[in-house]
Amino acid sequence: MELDRKNWAILEALQQDARLTLTELARRVALSVPAVTERVKRLEEAGVITGYHADVAPQQVGYGLSALIGINCAQPYKNRLLDTLRAAPEVLECCHVTGSDSYIIKVVTRDTRHLEAFIGRINHFGETRTSIVLSVPIPPRAIQPCTPDGT
Amino acid sequence: MELDRKNWAILEALQQDARLTLTELARRVALSVPAVTERVKRLEEAGVITGYHADVAPQQVGYGLSALIGINCAQPYKNRLLDTLRAAPEVLECCHVTGSDSYIIKVVTRDTRHLEAFIGRINHFGETRTSIVLSVPIPPRAIQPCTPDGT
DNA sequence: ATTGAAATAAACGGTAA
DNA sequence: TTACCGTTTATTTCAAT
Numbered sequence A, B: 001m002e003l004d005r006k007n008w009a010i011l012e013a014l015q016q017d018a019r020l021t022l023t024e025l026a027r028r029v030a031l032s033v034p035a036v037t038e039r040v041k042r043l044e045e046a047g048v049i050t051g052y053h054a055d056v057a058p059q060q061v062g063y064g065l066s067a068l069i070g071i072n073c074a075q076p077y078k079n080r081l082l083d084t085l086r087a088a089p090e091v092l093e094c095c096h097v098t099g100s101d102s103y104i105i106k107v108v109t110r111d112t113r114h115l116e117a118f119i120g121r122i123n124h125f126g127e128t129r130t131s132i133v134l135s136v137p138i139p140p141r142a143i144q145p146c147t148p149d150g151t
Numbered sequence C: 001a002t003t004g005a006a007a008t009a010a011a012c013g014g015t016a017a
Numbered sequence D: 001t002t003a004c005c006g007t008t009t010a011t012t013t014c015a016a017t
Helices: A005-016 A022-029 A033-045 A075-087 A112-122 B005-016 B022-029 B033-045 B075-087 B112-122
Strands: A049-056 A065-073 A091-097 A103-109 A126-138 B049-056 B065-073 B091-097 B103-109 B126-138
Touching: A005 A022, A005 A033, A005 A049, A005 B049, A022 A033, A033 A049, A049 B005, A065 A075, A065 A112, A075 A091, A075 A103, A075 A112, A075 B126, A103 A112, A112 A126, A126 B075, A126 B103, B005 B022, B005 B033, B005 B049, B022 B033, B033 B049, B065 B075, B065 B112, B075 B091, B075 B103, B075 B112, B103 B112, B112 B126
Parallel strands: none
Antiparallel strands: A049 B049, A065 A103, A065 A126, A091 A103, A091 B126, A126 B091, B065 B103, B065 B126, B091 B103
């Protein structure tokens, strides 16, 4: 799909605030409401925009501890591991990756005791390596236009 | 802040679709529009809801490769590393963590060449360990109510 | 409940292939 | 001319007072 300057302006605005009204969005990108509505619809249908999500602060809802867990899991166990992860409310995200870990899992837990219990439930699938999140110096931020090349 | 069943229903709905109108949200959680409006405002002010963001698919906008990079960086270099990361459009998120890595960085690049160039710009700050993302079996998902204890 | 704002849908006009 | 965007207008829905 073609991403001209206007489309990038729309993406930038909606990544920053997904609850913008179409009217306000139209004003910001200097288009009419129907034009911007049509563009947003196309971006959604083309799979460029995959969803709109409210961010909830884990700390504020009882999860005092976040962690990234790498796990090295042998092929025959992978499906059962994923089933376990999908069923665990502590798991916020899971990536299949190259390198010494098979998967990297983002989890939230109440405290260290809860984290220990969670790890206990998965470490028979493989060796785990846990990195507790101390802070997030760069919180999730917007994807920017890809420069043609170079940098 | 108190999170009763209604508030969790609101959080669940807005995590799933941040662009719900207040009218539709009210209908789903079985409250009046003013009541739900007030609750959302309180959740925002209490820092429970920290923002609303559109998700953009990196693959669809020219970033063919995602990676998680761990870097072990000595204390005196940390600030300069963070400045570099903040200035890099490839960096989507960065966590300060415990363990063998100091930081874990989520990046998007056009291709392996671009990834190599990015690593080249940061690996003088410390030793890097790159995990290329093959797939995301569990995409980012909603935070659920914290069970009192146990599990 | 009332008022103003915003979203949806339809018809019209300009521009480029 | 055809095909494609964008604009304008009118109607319905939504949100704040």
